[in-house]
Amino acid sequence: MKRMLLLLVPLCLCHSAFAADDLTSRANKLFKPIPTKAPPLKGNPATAAKLELGKKLFFDPRLSSSQLISCNTCHNVGLGGADLQETSTGHGWQKGPRNSPTVFNAVFDAAQFWDGRAKDLQTQAKGPVQAAVEMNSNPELVVKTLKSIPGYAPLFKAAFPRAADPIGFDNMAKAIEVFEATLLTPDSPFDRFLKGDAAALSAREKRGLRIFMDKGCAPCHAGTNVGGADYYPFGVREAPTTEIRPAGDTGRFMVTNTESDRYVFKAPSLRNVAVTQPYFHSGKVWKLRDAVTVMGSAQLGVKLKDGEVEDTVAFLKALTGKQPRLSYPLLPGSSDETPHPQLK
Ligand code: HEC
Numbered sequence: 001m002k003r004m005l006l007l008l009v010p011l012c013l014c015h016s017a018f019a020a021d022d023l024t025s026r027a028n029k030l031f032k033p034i035p036t037k038a039p040p041l042k043g044n045p046a047t048a049a050k051l052e053l054g055k056k057l058f059f060d061p062r063l064s065s066s067q068l069i070s071c072n073t074c075h076n077v078g079l080g081g082a083d084l085q086e087t088s089t090g091h092g093w094q095k096g097p098r099n100s101p102t103v104f105n106a107v108f109d110a111a112q113f114w115d116g117r118a119k120d121l122q123t124q125a126k127g128p129v130q131a132a133v134e135m136n137s138n139p140e141l142v143v144k145t146l147k148s149i150p151g152y153a154p155l156f157k158a159a160f161p162r163a164a165d166p167i168g169f170d171n172m173a174k175a176i177e178v179f180e181a182t183l184l185t186p187d188s189p190f191d192r193f194l195k196g197d198a199a200a201l202s203a204r205e206k207r208g209l210r211i212f213m214d215k216g217c218a219p220c221h222a223g224t225n226v227g228g229a230d231y232y233p234f235g236v237r238e239a240p241t242t243e244i245r246p247a248g249d250t251g252r253f254m255v256t257n258t259e260s261d262r263y264v265f266k267a268p269s270l271r272n273v274a275v276t277q278p279y280f281h282s283g284k285v286w287k288l289r290d291a292v293t294v295m296g297s298a299q300l301g302v303k304l305k306d307g308e309v310e311d312t313v314a315f316l317k318a319l320t321g322k323q324p325r326l327s328y329p330l331l332p333g334s335s336d337e338t339p340h341p342q343l344k
């Protein structure tokens with residue numbers, strides 16, 4: 001009897017170690033940890049000077065015609081890179097049509113915006129500046145404003161030393177891209193688990209991870225960002241209510257004009273999803289557990305049980321990484337030449 005017990009104990013230990021390894025290796029086939037360093041950017045090598053400039057521009061409300069709204073207004077770096085609004089409020093208190101996605105880790109997404117209409121962060125950054133419901137400015141006004149702020153001249157010169165006329169709209173976007181690419185959230189419990197620390201996830205979070213893989217969430221939400229890689233119809237199996245999926249926003253259809261793209265959206269990254277409520281492009285769902293339930297019925301045609309939903313939510317919470325810690329940048333002062341705010 002004693003001998004048998006002695007034999008059994010190591011066997012049991014082996015078994016649980018094997019089970020953990022199995023989950024780790026399955027997860028490592030689908031997901032990748034968030035790196036701690038910014039990835040290289042195509043055609044836009046990062047330098048310390050570009051980073052410093054890009055950070056200032058991201059926080060500078062003078063990129064908007066009211067001089068009140070900066071990128072950080074809707075992508076608040078202290079609030080998970082988003083704004084906690086259903087849909088964003090921009091120029092003149094106008095409400096835009098879509099929820100503001102986080103800018104954290106966005107550099108790892110295959111394309112930008114809910115409908116992927118910008119191929120990278122650099123192209124993306126020119127959009128909100130000009131959108132009437134966002135910053136309501138235009139390239140001429142932005143360049144005029146930046147040129148009127150004496151402190152920006154040496155910063156642009158240092159960031160773009162070979163340019164004859166460094167202060168320009170494209171260079172603004174390039175600098176912002178370099179800054180955004182540093183807004184990463186590594187070292188979440190899930191990342192530590194992927195790197196081999198089996199104890200980084202609790203039993204409940206591991207159950208959630210299994211559900212996420214076994215029920216079929218992972219095919220659409222995988223890779224480094226646990227999403228952000230491709231587009232899918234919102235409502236593969238069952239159309240969500242028109243409250244959650246408003247009829248007027250047909251997603252990628254508006255970009256490609258292709259019938260099969262009607263109500264197709266980017267499967268968003270689920271990194272830091274627990275701190276970037278509300279959910280979906282409409283921002284109509286506030287509780288993560290409700291978003292998971294909607295995904296079950298809309299994308300998979302299954303009614304997830306309460307316990308399954310809670311376990312999945314626990315796993316999703318383990319995707320919250322170390323948030324970037326930034327010091328608020330000092331912005332160079334305006335001059336007599338600086339255009340005045342236009343509030344209308
Ligand atoms: C008024 C609020 C508002 C302001 C200001 C704003 N954004 Fe956005 N941003 C949004 C919304 C809303 C979306 C989603 C729009 C869509 O998908 O059609 C978005 C999307 C993005 C995305 C895409 C993220 C993803 O996962 O697809 C990035 C990156 C981004 N904005 C960066 C910026 C930068 C840089 C600035 C400043 C130049 C800026 N934003 C200013 C509201 C705002």
Ligand code: HEC
Pocket residue numbers: 212215216217218219220221231232233234236265266267268269270273276278279280281282291292295296299300312
């Ligand atoms: C067929 C692809 C697909 C499958 C399967 C899928 N999703 Fe999604 N997911 C999407 C798309 C597309 C969206 C964006 C919908 C929208 O807002 O238009 C989304 C959005 C979400 C959101 C909201 C994120 C945010 O920031 O607003 C969560 C949470 C989510 N999915 C979790 C899950 C879970 C959990 C499962 C499995 C039960 C799952 N998804 C299965 C494609 C999918």
